[in-house]
Amino acid sequence: MAPSSERLFDSLGHFGRFQACVYFASVFQAMSCGIHYLASVFMAVTPNFVCGFPGNVSSILFHNSSASSIQDIWTLWTSADNYIVVQLENGEIWELDQCSRSKRKVSLDLAYEYKGNKSVFSCSDGFLYDDTKWKNTVVTQWDLVCDREWLAKLIQPTFMLGVLIGAVIFGDIADRLGRQRVIWFTSAGQFVFGIAVAFTFDYYSFVVVRFLLAMDFNILIILANMAGKFSIGVAFGLIYLYTAELYPTIVRSLAVGSGSMMCRVGSVVAPFCVYLRSVWIFMPLVHFSLLCLCILEMAAPRVAVVGAGVIGLSTALCIVETCPSSSVTVLSDQFSPNTTSDVAAGMLIPHTYPGTPIHVQKQWFKETFTYLFAISNSAEASEAGIHLVSGWQVFKSTPKEELPFWSDVVLGFRPMSEAELQKFPQHRFGQAFTTLKCDCPPYLLWLEKRLKATGVQMYNRKVADLWELHSEYDIVVNCTGIGAHQLVGDKKLFPVRGQVLQVHAPWVKHFIRDGDGLTYIYPGINRVTLGGTREKKSWSLLPDPGTTKDIFDRCCSLEASLQKAQDVKVKVGLRPSRQCVRLQREVLSQGELKLPVVHNYGHGAGGFSVHRGTAKEAAHLVGECIAALRGSSLRAKL
Numbered sequence: 194m195a196p197s198s199e200r201l202f203d204s205l206g207h208f209g210r211f212q213a214c215v216y217f218a219s220v221f222q223a224m225s226c227g228i229h230y231l232a233s234v235f236m237a238v239t240p241n242f243v244c245g246f247p248g249n250v251s252s253i254l255f256h257n258s259s260a261s262s263i264q265d266i267w268t269l270w271t272s273a274d275n276y277i278v279v280q281l282e283n284g285e286i287w288e289l290d291q292c293s294r295s296k297r298k299v300s301l302d303l304a305y306e307y308k309g310n311k312s313v314f315s316c317s318d319g320f321l322y323d324d325t326k327w328k329n330t331v332v333t334q335w336d337l338v339c340d341r342e343w344l345a346k347l348i349q350p351t352f353m354l355g356v357l358i359g360a361v362i363f364g365d366i367a368d369r370l371g372r373q374r375v376i377w378f379t380s381a382g383q384f385v386f387g388i389a390v391a392f393t394f395d396y397y398s399f400v401v402v403r404f405l406l407a408m409d410f411n412i413l414i415i416l417a418n419m420a421g422k423f424s425i426g427v428a429f430g431l432i433y434l435y436t437a438e439l440y441p442t443i444v445r446s447l448a449v450g451s452g453s454m455m456c457r458v459g460s461v462v463a464p465f466c467v468y469l470r471s472v473w474i475f476m477p478l479v480h481f482s483l484l485c486l487c488i489l490e491m492a493a494p495r496v497a498v499v500g501a502g503v504i505g506l507s508t509a510l511c512i513v514e515t516c517p518s519s520s521v522t523v524l525s526d527q528f529s530p531n532t533t534s535d536v537a538a539g540m541l542i543p544h545t546y547p548g549t550p551i552h553v554q555k556q557w558f559k560e561t562f563t564y565l566f567a568i569s570n571s572a573e574a575s576e577a578g579i580h581l582v583s584g585w586q587v588f589k590s591t592p593k594e595e596l597p598f599w600s601d602v603v604l605g606f607r608p609m610s611e612a613e614l615q616k617f618p619q620h621r622f623g624q625a626f627t628t629l630k631c632d633c634p635p636y637l638l639w640l641e642k643r644l645k646a647t648g649v650q651m652y653n654r655k656v657a658d659l660w661e662l663h664s665e666y667d668i669v670v671n672c673t674g675i676g677a678h679q680l681v682g683d684k685k686l687f688p689v690r691g692q693v694l695q696v697h698a699p700w701v702k703h704f705i706r707d708g709d710g711l712t713y714i715y716p717g718i719n720r721v722t723l724g725g726t727r728e729k730k731s732w733s734l735l736p737d738p739g740t741t742k743d744i745f746d747r748c749c750s751l752e753a754s755l756q757k758a759q760d761v762k763v764k765v766g767l768r769p770s771r772q773c774v775r776l777q778r779e780v781l782s783q784g785e786l787k788l789p790v791v792h793n794y795g796h797g798a799g800g801f802s803v804h805r806g807t808a809k810e811a812a813h814l815v816g817e818c819i820a821a822l823r824g825s826s827l828r829a830k831l
């Protein structure tokens with residue numbers, strides 16, 4: 194298979210629900226075929242039999258043995274040339290052959306050998322069958338013996354004729370209308386006729402229904418179609434080569450190897466299925482249900498989320514939660530720990546976006562706070578790296594806005610007391626509150642884990658142009674952070690370089706933030722983040738030693754004990770900044786082709802503070818795209 198197909202699997206998923214459905218649908222179909230093929234051998238068995246007789250029997254003779262019931266004779270029966278002598282309660286003596294019976298003229302003496310006159314009659318009272326081995330076969334049910342024996346012999350040839358005619362007719366139709374429709378149609382036929390055959394009431398309905406069933410063996414049909422409408426026997430074994438196209442290389446040989454045995458498995462279990470009729474009936478039901486699942490999987494809108502920072506991962510999670518019918522894939526050239534989100538301090542203190550109404554920003558923050566607060570109160574808190582932290586925001590002069598818009602979202606917001614302010618002699622005003630902090634790399638890993646648990650696929654891939662995804666996905670969500678500058682050429686997006694230090698100072702338990710937002714001390718679960726810098730339009734990701742010293746000095750002036758901090762690590766990230774977050778729908782088009790895109794980037798210095806709120810809004814926009822897609826496909830069908 195071409196490498197491009199493997200790349201397709203990278204985005205479609207290697208062996209996901211779709212491939213499992215295809216595999217098991219073909220397994221059940223192949224088994225069902227094997228069973229139906231061999232079933233007639235067991236269904237049309239002709240046991241020992243003799244002509245029936247009119248009336249009640251009083252004694253029975255078979256050579257030298259006498260018996261009171263015909264069942265006792267079958268154990269002595271040796272060949273079809275034998276006959277049985279029965280005396281009826283009315284005194285008549287009959288010789289019962291396989292296809293005729295004779296009534297003796299003289300009925301006084303009951304002997305096996307009789308030389309006197311007798312009248313020969315046809316078997317108008319039916320037949321008596323040996324039911325010691327076969328309780329019931331189509332031969333015994335519909336008396337397919339003697340002059341009707343050829344009807345029994347016709348059962349398998351009519352079935353094979355159905356396969357042949359079906360292969361030619363549907364093979365040709367598949368060429369014209371496409372294989373998918375023919376697979377659907379013939380699978381529905383297998384489903385209906387596979388069950389109907391169990392309810393047939395006479396020989397003719399049985400043969401007709403099996404003929405129609407055989408016509409629907411689409412495995413043969415499609416493969417006959419591929420093999421140039423001949424060599425059905427060879428094609429039959431090739432079903433798994435056909436479906437192999439749908440499996441990635443790592444599982445292909447296993448799927449093909451195990452799958453190709455299934456027809457033989459069907460043949461082996463055929464006698465048991467004939468015996469346990471109900472099992473057999475369920476075969477087409479299972480196959481058909483699995484096929485429906487395949488179609489549902491194929492119909493699921495394919496959503497690609499580009500970007501695996503906090504925005505991409507949380508958006509993917511919200512899409513899975515709000516649009517469960519969709520199939521979500523995350524594509525990114527970097528994952529944790531190599532994203533901007535890994536550098537962030539992760540404090541839930543909103544940054545203000547001048548271009549976005551305050552009530553919208555407050556809503557985003559509130560949703561994010563509520564979501565993370567619930568996690569912080571759960572057993573997941575430590576793994577997700579979420580915890581509550583209390584502290585102070587201090588100002589050198591009283592700010593214009595003493596009560597920020599988010600003051601009633603965080604916990605216990607209040608002005609600092611005089612006693613508290615004494616800790617900060619250079620500051621005149623302060624606010625104390627409790628908020629949440631994400632330890633970013635653990636939180637990103639926790640999001641990834643949740644996504645994988647819901648079946649979301651994640652692939653390492655750099656997207657050069659969103660349009661390149663149009664053939665593989667129905668909807669694209671752009672969460673590329675600062676990467677959107679190049680990816681979609683957004684000139685309103687610019688980097689604000691931030692350098693932070695992460696130090697070991699376990700005694701620092703309260704956060705301290707200078708009101709200008711430039712200097713801050715944010716204690717995490719294991720390390721304390723010291724910041725920071727804001728360098729507009731600087732693209733450099735190299736740490737600057739002069740800045741490191743400056744940050745450290747500024748933080749020590751707020752918290753002198755940090756002089757004793759150890760194990761200093763320096764990190765740099767580019768805040769994806771804009772006047773407002775770009776959270777909107779767009780439809781890319783090239784001629785007739787269209788690709789709905791949802792943008793969710795440009796969170797600047799506050800991505801963690803609002804990520805859940807914006808992710809929910811982006812998921813809502815994805816839901817609108819899905820509804821629009823369904824509407825347009827419905828209109829196209831009408």
Ligand SMILES: Cc1cc2nc3c(=O)[nH]c(=O)nc-3n(C[C@H](O)[C@H](O)[C@H](O)COP(=O)(O)OP(=O)(O)OC[C@H]3O[C@@H](n4cnc5c(N)ncnc54)[C@H](O)[C@@H]3O)c2cc1C
Nearest residue numbers: 500501502504527534539540656674676691766800801802
């Ligand atoms: C020093 C610093 C401190 C911060 N502190 C805080 C804080 O305390 N609180 C707070 O709320 N916010 C803070 N932030 C801001 C926060 O980090 C960002 O707002 C947030 O990380 C943005 O997330 P994102 O997912 O949009 O971007 P990123 O984390 O940069 O993720 C973008 C993803 O897109 C991928 N990508 C980009 N282009 C492509 C492409 N072409 N093809 C494929 N993949 C692509 C990237 O590989 C990456 O995976 C801080 C930022 C910095 C730099």
